[in-house]
Amino acid sequence: MNNFAENLLSLVDSKKERMIEIRRYLHAHPELSFEEQETAKYIADFYQNLACTVKKNIGGYGIVVEIDSGKPGKNLALRADFDALPIQEETGLPFASENPGVMHACGHDAHTAYMLILAECLIELKEQFSGKITILHQPAEETPPGGAIQMIRDGCLDGVDHVVGCHVMSGFDLGTVYYHTGATQTGRATFKLKVQGKGSHGSMPNAGIDAVLVGSQIVVNLQSIVSRRVNPFDMTTLTVGSFDGKGSANVLKDAVFLEGDIRMMNEASRTLVKEAFEDTVKGICEVYGATYELDYVDDYPVLMNDQRLTEFVVNIIEQHPFTELKEVVDSGPIAPSEDFAYYCQERPSCFFYVGATGEGQVAYPHHHPKFDIDEASILIAAKTMATVVSEYFNQEK
Known part of the structure; x- marks a missing residue:
């Protein structure tokens, strides 16, 4: 391990209590996607007296921080998201959400906490590497169109060579870092009908004209798209998650409303499903004499981890373990979608995962009102990313 890596890990370790304090403050003060005004201010204020360049209001409430060593070299971007979810918290934590109906139920508070401290450490040690580090504090990961694509449109990747991010994961073992190469998280489309x-x-x-009957036929026939139209080796799901047909028991419903989403691990399936979906709805409505209004929206793409960069990142982590790290494991593909995928489309990128459930702990899933993490995972995330950053620039030498 090079001197920069040793110094960086030591400095991060010395600030672990502040990381937890920041996480708890953010957890108690969550804000929804596209409404993160106070969180953005908190982040910007953190950098106020530090030797870096801060750009505000990038892609909405996004913050871009540039740490320039003053020496030529690569530009590595690190991303952390900071929005919360419309969920009433039920954890009973002493630092539970103070904002009714809003909760950090996905770990973005932890992402911001570790990234702020890591960035502070990198600023203090910037004479020890050559090149630039760009910190992407991103809003609105949870809600399409998402914050990533808007920050990209505002130039957050200008001059950037690679992008790396990570996510703390409930249900994944504390002390383990997980990764996958290639297609890693699903792309998504949503519909309202x-x-x-x-x-x-x-x-x-x-x-x-019985709208309930027509809607029911649509639901049943939509399921044949995945089972009979999509290549069985291309993971795809089509879910009708809401069917609003409530009314009087002795009256044919005038209209019904359906909502749902589609996930895929192959972008080719996206076009196939969309065309088949529209054909199915149109055909069934014509048969019964009904009409329809369809709002079908393609949003987050399949998250494609760059193979070369991901293998580089994994090798670094495996070759330079720290005390809290037990092992590095290929997680395989992960079902939920993630707008980090937009960075992957623009630059070679790597998105990995940090286990956040300790032995014997109950692992409530992400977006659950009782979701929580073992706070030791915050330090592991910081140290893992610190290892990647330090060796990334060491390799450049």
Whole structure:
């Protein structure tokens, strides 16, 4: 391990209590996607007296911090998101959310906490590497169109060579770092569908067009798209998560409303499913004499981890373990979507995962009102990223 790595890890370790304090403050003061005004101010104020360049309001409330060593070299970007979710917290933690109906139920508070301290350490040690480090404090990961694509449009990747990010993961073992190469997290599309029939009394169905029946036929037939149209080796899901057809028991519903999403691990499946979806809805409505309004939105792409960079990152972590790190494991593909995928489309990128559930702890899933992490994972995330950063620039030498 080079001197820069040793110094950086030691400095990060000395500030672990501050990391936890920051995480707890952010956890108690969550803000929803596209509403993170106070969180953005907190982040910007953190850098106020530090030797770096801070750009505010990038892609909304995004903050871009440039740490320039003053010497030529690569420019490595590190990303941490900071938005919360519309969930009423039920953890009972002493630092639980003070904002009713809003909760950090995904770990973004931990991401911001470790990144702030890591950035502070990198600023203090910037004479020990050659090149630049760009810190991407990103809002609105949870809600499409997402903060990443808007920050990219505002130039956050100008001059950047590679992007690296990580996510603390409930249900993954504390002390373990997980990774995957290639297609790693699903792409996504969402839909809202109104099926317009014709209301009628239940005793005279012939006088109406039963929107519930039409909607039900659509739901059943949509399932055949994945089972009979998509290559079985291309993981794809189509979920109708909401069917609003409530009304009087003896009346044909005039209209019903369906909502859901599609996930895929191959972008080729995206086009196939979209076309088949629209054909299915159109055909069934025509058969029954109904009409429809469809809002079908493609959003986050498949997250494609660059093979060369990911293997480089994994080798670094494996070759330079620290006390808290037990092992490095290939997680395989992960089902949820993540807007870090947009960075992957623009630059060779790597997104890895840090286990956040200790032995014997209950692992509530992400987006659950009782979601929590073992706070030891925050230090592990910081040290893992510190190891990657220090050896990245050491290799450049």
